[in-house]
Amino acid sequence: MQFPKLTPLQSRFAASLAASAILVIVYLALSLHHFAYAAELDSLLREDHNHHRLDALLHAKILEGLDLDDDTNGNDEGHVGYEAEFLGVSRDIIGRAEAGIDALFNNVVNQMDINPGLTHNYVFSKDQVFGNHTNPGExxxxVLQGRSVKLDEHEAFLPELAESELGEEEDAENMRERLISRQAQQTVYISINTCRQPTPNGTVxxxxxxxxLYISTSETNQKPGPDSTNGLATPPIPLQGGFANYTFNATGDVYIGVSSPELPTNxxxxxxxxxxxxxxxxxxxHNWDTPFLFFVDSDISSALFVTDNLTNANASPELDRQWMDLGTPFTxxxxxQNNTAIKGLENSFCGLRQQATVENLQVTTSMTTRGMGNQPKEQFYIQGLNGSSTYYGYLAMIGNGTTEGPNVPNGAVVGGGGQVWQAMNFTTKADENCQVIFNLTFCNEVAYAVPANPTKWNVTGLSxxxxxQAEAYYQNFTYSLQxxxxxxxxxxQYSLARNCTDxxxxxxxxxxxxxxxxCEDFSSSLPYLQxxxxxxxxxxxxxxxxxSPDSNATLKERMSSNQSRNWLIDNIIQPGPYKEVLPCEDLCYSIVQSCPAKLQFGCPQSPALAMSYGKRxxxxxxxxxxxLGAVYYLNGSDRGRGSVIMAFGVAISASLVILLLG
Structure with a gap:
């Protein structure tokens, strides 16, 4: 078939149409592949939770001027010796590190002995810096309520890019470079504990x-130490009490040196x-700002402690239950105070734990809601103490509270090395006729030292x-309330403000x-004791x-001094002379305020009030x-204390008069 002859105008139109068709075909061939790739990438980004680290690593390569293969100069000259195969450390990183450097892996502890005058070096490689995060576990x-955590004074963070920092005139390219720079950084946490230290020759x-601790981020200083301080990320960090840490943003390999000094001759x-x-x-x-541990009371050989509240006042019952069911996360x-072995290890968890095995005290832990707010707390009952002695007490957490690093197969545990709170101190009693009791069935808020006689009663029998006796008296009271x-x-109702439950x-x-x-020591000179x-x-x-002014003839003739408030103490327990911390007067005022006037409760007036009750x-x-629930340094003069209305009346029976007046 013969094609018709085209005019010059028709020929130009046909050529243009053919060219356009070819362009469309080429465009579609290229663009369809691009669109498909973008869709697949978007799907991968949604499923892969580590894509941002890969992107950050790519940006880091760009910033350092490296290609993706990271083949520096095409050879490994000068980097012989660091050839072990380590999981998570690429051959490139191994090739770059100098000989005699150990690898650190994310959240895995490295333990080492070091002799005087030496430095041991480590590398936390870029693969680890931009690697996968560790599952934090249960x-x-x-978060602990009242907890105050202060990082080491050497802590430093590079500034984050805030939206407010982007000026209106900044062009897109500068913004992109700043974003890449920020994405190429990763926060790195380095910490160290001394577990054992040299011992003195004799008494010093x-x-x-x-x-x-030395930290370098420079390839030119892969063995930081006292003789190699160029390119340090921070000035050298001396350990304080066996602990140091440093937190900063890294863009590549992190090199660490641990240096020991020469020892004095002693x-x-x-x-x-x-x-x-x-x-x-x-x-x-290490938590610098608070002990988070509070002294309840002691006797001659034991002491009782509690933590601060573990939840806040508005916590749900479910959260409180979770804490109570958790077990005992603290130790x-x-x-x-005379133990010199802990000097220099006060802030180190592993150091204190190792020394605690030498001290050989028995520590019993349990959970309780006793005391302020009736919120979850952990309590500690320590036995084996010496009388009339002062001690340092340290609250500590094993691992991260639920998992300890050495207890898992690969050792990778976030916070697995434990932590220590600031030290507190306490003194045991001197007299053996006061004994700590707690965890009573009826008077469940009682937890302090009471008049005792260890030759007649053990702790369980005394409790x-x-x-x-208290429960029997309360049962008689319920008959009246009925x-x-x-x-x-x-x-x-007898009151619009209070009811029978109150x-x-x-x-x-x-x-x-x-x-x-x-109960307090009879030898104590505190003025508020009876x-x-x-x-x-x-x-x-x-x-x-x-x-003694506490045993003169006048006191012996005074009923309040010559006998106890409770007949059970003198006749059955028989503790001998002791001193009493008088009950707070607002306890008496509260029952007058809360109970019906028909019961005729009343509180004594002065001077009898001062002999029977004390003031906060x-x-x-x-x-x-x-x-009830009193704890040293945790309860103030009005904490846990409701409003008090002073009211006075007549006691309803002789037994109540004895109890009220003491």
Missing amino acids: GLPS SSNPPQLT FNGNWHFEVAASIDGLYHN MFAFS NLYDT QIACNTTNTA CARDYKNWLCAVQIPR PRNVAANFINGSSPDPN GADPGQITCSY
Whole structure:
């Protein structure tokens, strides 16, 4: 078939049409592949949670001027020796590191002995810096309430790019470069604990010298130490009490040196330490600002402690239950103030734990809601202490509270090295006739030292004796309360502000505090204490000094001093002379305020009031009167105390008069 002859205009049109068709075909061939790739990439980004690290690593390569193969100069000359196959460390990183450098892996501790005058070096490679984060594990049910964590003074972060920093005139290219720079950084946490240190030859007043931590991010200084300080990311960091940490943003390999000093002539031995690097958080930690541990009371050989509340006042019942069911995430270490072995290890978890095995004290832990707010707390009962001695107490957490690093197969645990809180101190009692009791069945808020006689009663028998008597008295009270119209209309109730539930609660608090008095040493000179049973002999058969102001003839003739408030104490327990922390006067006022006037509760007036009840003081370091849940330095003068309305009346029976007046 013969094609028709085209005019010049038609020929030009046909050529243009053919060219356009070819362009469309080429465009579609290229663009369809591009669109398909973008869709696949978007799908991958949504499923792969590590794509941002790969992107950051790519940007890091760009910033460093490296190609994707990272083949520096095409050879490994000068980098011989660091050839071990390490999981997570590429052959390129191994090739670049100098000989004699150990690899650190994310959240995996490295333990090492080091002799005096030496430096040991590590590398936390870029593959680890921009690697996968470690699963944090179960962890605690919530952030600790009242917890104060202060990082080491050497902590430094490179500034983050904030939206406000982008000026309106900044062009897109500058913005892109700044974003790439930020994405190419990763926060790195480095921490170190000294677990063992040199020991002195004989008695010396000074502590062993501390290790020093060096950190470099420069390829030219892969072995930072006292003789190689160029390119350091921070000045050398001396350990404080066996602990140091540094937190910063890294863009590549991180080189670490741990250096030991030369020993003075009066010390022998070496150091054992733990060092770890992480992109998730500090492996070891020390909380500088608070002990988070509070002293409840002591006797001659034991002491009781509690943590601060583990949840806040608005926490849900479910969260409180989770804490109570968790177990005991904390532990406690106690050391005599004269123990010089802990000097230099005060901030190190592994150091304190190792020394605690030498101290050989028995620590019993349990959870409780006793005390302020009735919120979850952990309590510690320590036995094996010496009388009239001062101790340092350290709250500590094993691992991250639920998992310890060495307990998992690969050792990778976020925060697996444990942490230590600031030290607190406490002193045990001097007299053996005061004994700590707690965890009572009825008077469940009682937790302090009470008048005791260890030759007649052990702790369990003594607790049951006090608790059973208080519960029996309370049962008699309930019979009287049953005569009151508690469940009635508002207009028929005895008070619009209080009800029978308030009355029963306040009566129980008052009864337990009065029937189970808080005991202090008879030798104590604190002015707010009340001498009791001064005419009796001590447990060992000796008599009080007749020239003592606490055992003179006048006191012996005074009923409040010559006998105890509770007949059970003098006749059955027989503790001998002791001093009592009087119950707080607001406990008495509270039952007058909360209970029906028909019950005729009343509080004594002065001067009898001062002999029977004490006043709360403003100093949280002193418990000037006894109230349930009292803890040194945790409860202030008005914490846990409701409004008080002073009311006075007539006691309803002779037994109540004895209890109220003491």
